[in-house]
Amino acid sequence: xxxxxxxxxxxxxxxxxxxxxxxxxxxxxxxxxxxxxxxxxxxxxxxxxxxxxxxxxxxxxxxxxxxxxxxxxxxxxxxxxxxxxxxxxxxxxxxxxxxxxxxxxxxxxxxxxxxxxxxxxxxxxxxxxxxxxxxxxxxxxxxxxxxxxxxxxxxxxxxxxxxxxxxxxxxxxxxxxxxxxxxxxxxxxxxxxxxxxxxxxxxxxxxxxxxxxxxxxxxxxxxxxxxxxxxxxxxxxxxxxxxxxxxxxxxxxxxxxxxxxxxxxxxxxxxxxxxxxxxxxxxxxxxxxxxxxxxxxxxxxxxxxxxxxxxxxxxxxxxxxxxxxxxxxxxxxxxxxxxxxxxxxxxxxxxxxxxxxxxxxxxxxxxxxxxxxxxxxxxxxxxxxxxxxxxxxxxxxxxxxxxxxxxxxxxxxxxxxxxxxxxxxxxxxxxxxxxxxxxxxxxxxxxxxxxxxxxxxxxxxxxxxxxxxxxxxxxxxxxxxxxxxxxxxxxxxxxxxxxxxxxxxxxxxxxxxxxxxxxxxxxxxxxxxxxxxxxxxxxxxxxxxxxxxxxxxxxxxxxxxxxxxxxxxxxxxxxxxxxxxxxxxxxxxxxxxxxxxxxxxxxxxxxxxxxxxxxxxxxxxxxxxxxxxxxxxxxxxxxxxxxxxxxxx
Numbered sequence: 001x002x003x004x005x006x007x008x009x010x011x012x013x014x015x016x017x018x019x020x021x022x023x024x025x026x027x028x029x030x031x032x033x034x035x036x037x038x039x040x041x042x043x044x045x046x047x048x049x050x051x052x053x054x055x056x057x058x059x060x061x062x063x064x065x066x067x068x069x070x071x072x073x074x075x076x077x078x079x080x081x082x083x084x085x086x087x088x089x090x091x092x093x094x095x096x097x098x099x100x101x102x103x104x105x106x107x108x109x110x111x112x113x114x115x116x117x118x119x120x121x122x123x124x125x126x127x128x129x130x131x132x133x134x135x136x137x138x139x140x141x142x143x144x145x146x147x148x149x150x151x152x153x154x155x156x157x158x159x160x161x162x163x164x165x166x167x168x169x170x171x172x173x174x175x176x177x178x179x180x181x182x183x184x185x186x187x188x189x190x191x192x193x194x195x196x197x198x199x200x201x202x203x204x205x206x207x208x209x210x211x212x213x214x215x216x217x218x219x220x221x222x223x224x225x226x227x228x229x230x231x232x233x234x235x236x237x238x239x240x241x242x243x244x245x246x247x248x249x250x251x252x253x254x255x256x257x258x259x260x261x262x263x264x265x266x267x268x269x270x271x272x273x274x275x276x277x278x279x280x281x282x283x284x285x286x287x288x289x290x291x292x293x294x295x296x297x298x299x300x301x302x303x304x305x306x307x308x309x310x311x312x313x314x315x316x317x318x319x320x321x322x323x324x325x326x327x328x329x330x331x332x333x334x335x336x337x338x339x340x341x342x343x344x345x346x347x348x349x350x351x352x353x354x355x356x357x358x359x360x361x362x363x364x365x366x367x368x369x370x371x372x373x374x375x376x377x378x379x380x381x382x383x384x385x386x387x388x389x390x391x392x393x394x395x396x397x398x399x400x401x402x403x404x405x406x407x408x409x410x411x412x413x414x415x416x417x418x419x420x421x422x423x424x425x426x427x428x429x430x431x432x433x434x435x436x437x438x439x440x441x442x443x444x445x446x447x448x449x450x451x452x453x454x455x456x457x458x459x460x461x462x463x464x465x466x467x468x469x470x471x472x473x474x475x476x477x478x479x480x481x482x483x484x485x486x487x488x489x490x491x492x493x494x495x496x497x498x499x500x501x502x503x504x505x506x507x508x509x510x511x512x513x514x515x516x517x518x519x520x521x522x523x524x525x526x527x528x529x530x531x532x533x534x535x536x537x538x539x540x541x542x543x544x545x546x547x548x549x550x551x552x553x554x555x556x557x558x559x560x561x562x563x564x565x566x567x568x569x570x571x572x573x574x575x576x577x578x579x580x581x582x583x584x585x586x587x588x589x590x591x592x593x594x595x596x597x598x599x600x601x602x603x604x605x606x607x608x609x610x611x612x613x614x615x616x617x618x619x620x621x622x623x624x625x626x627x628x629x630x631x632x633x634x635x636x637x638x639x640x641x642x643x644x645x646x647x648x649x
């Protein structure tokens with residue numbers, strides 16, 4: 001049976017090549033990401049650097065670990081999705097083969113094992129290609145992490161031999177698991193179907209598809225409802241998961257969702273081209289070839305849903321941060337410097353008020369890994385002058401009172417208070433430069449997208465901190481009018497000081513945040529999008545090569561080769577529109593969720609639609625699908641139609 005499986009994979013390589021490439025890419029991604037993840041998790045910042053720089057590097061390593069973990073998860077999800085789709089289509093194409101095997105005495109279990117062995121061969125070939133490819137991917141991933149400023153320059157992933165066994169093993173096991181349902185369905189083929197002139201069409205929808213769809217839609221609804229109640233980090237995670245779950249649900253129900261939508265697209269096409277002789281042919285093919293239409297549309301749903309969903313989440317977060325920062329700040333000019341310029345700036349003409357806050361490394365006892373055990377943790381606090389700072393920022397306490405800062409108390413964000421397991425009125429010890437200070441928790445701030453500081457403490461509490469524990473100083477300035485603010489910012493900038501009007505400073509901060517978010521978005525979805533594009537190409541090629549007889553019959557009825565090509569392109573256009581629409585529905589789950597989360601935090605309705613991103617993604621998909629459709633249709637119609645139509649299967 002292994003030999004038979006190998007012959008099948010070899011002879012039908014066009015059917016399996018997409019799955020092999022996908023597994024290879026997934027294995028390479030998994031291997032390189034695991035290597036980089038372990039290297040980042042075990043790395044330490046150089047001891048000779050200032051403490052504040054070491055903390056920034058350590059935080060970058062933590063972010064890199066989180067990013068790489070998501071990359072591994074997405075690669076696994078996409079590869080399983082693609083391989084299962086490939087084998088589902090393979091079973092549909094080879095139903096007569098399965099029936100013949102049953103007719104000559106093969107048992108159901110033997111047919112299932114045949115498919116599973118094919119999946120193991122596909123997984124093995126993909127793994128064999130993916131392991132050396134993973135070595136190259138590791139180098140590219142190093143450059144990516146450095147480019148994202150997550151790890152220092154010169155850092156290289158350390159080689160670990162165990163990944164050579166872990167990543168291929170995962171790829172092979174994943175292929176077998178993805179093919180299991182298709183193999184089970186293949187075992188149910190009836191032997192007598194081989195004797196029929198036309199086989200009974202395999203039922204596309206089954207109990208598993210209905211159940212998976214129902215569970216997915218119920219889960220996505222629950223995530224959308226709960227997300228606004230769990231804060232920004234939990235809300236973002238639920239928003240992305242809601243998109244993934246919706247994609248899964250739409251994929252499961254695609255055989256019943258895609259054809260009606262495609263029919264609507266065909267109806268609209270009638271209005272656009274009412275006299276086209278191919279109009280009814282295209283509409284009929286899209287509606288009746290349920291499995292082919294759904295198999296081609298499903299990876300489009302996935303790609304549009306993932307990319308646009310994350311883009312919508314980041315856009316909503318960005319808009320919320322802008323609203324939050326603008327509403328919070330009352331200053332006119334912001335200066336960022338290493339030195340304390342308070343007295344110098346206060347003496348300048350047009351200045352009404354000045355408040356300088358300083359980044360300070362503070363060590364607290366907090367649970368930083370979710371196990372509830374308190375351990376010493378370094379954070380970046382902000383030391384302030386309470387009298388002037390609260391005049392520059394509109395802050396409100398969720399619990400306690402901000403006036404407690406005058407009594408040497410501290411103010412915490414809710415996340416930090418939860419990690420430290422403290423509440424208002426509790427005393428806690430903070431350590432600055434090796435010196436411990438007992439401070440009272442005077443207030444806890446409300447949840448924010450971008451807090452002004454995780455921990456606020458009066459200047460004199462951290463007086464005497466070593467220089468390497470101090471970061472930049474941010475000086476907020478109020479002036480006697482807009483003209484004075486612009487003049488002051490220009491004067492300070494001319495002196496080589498980083499000074500901007502508050503409005504411009506907020507935009508610069510948001511631009512930097514947006515750059516980082518976009519970079520992370522590209523890192524997260526770029527390779528996953530490449531995997532999904534492979535799935536789209538694979539689906540189009542497999543569907544096209546399976547239509548040799550159909551295209552030949554159309555040509556024998558009077559259609560020219562050019563008309564057949566145009567009909568194939570028209571069908572692909574309807575499928576693109578349908579898949580993109582369903583993908584936008586999945587992305588809409590993320591957009592709605594993040595809109596609710598951000599609106600809850602900033603108190604103002606936020607709706608962000610990344611139109612440019614939608615246009616780019618859909619345009620790229622259309623270009624790829626049209627190109628591959630045209631090339632595939634041209635290839636399968638090159639042979640004389642009489643030869644194809646007269647050939648036995």
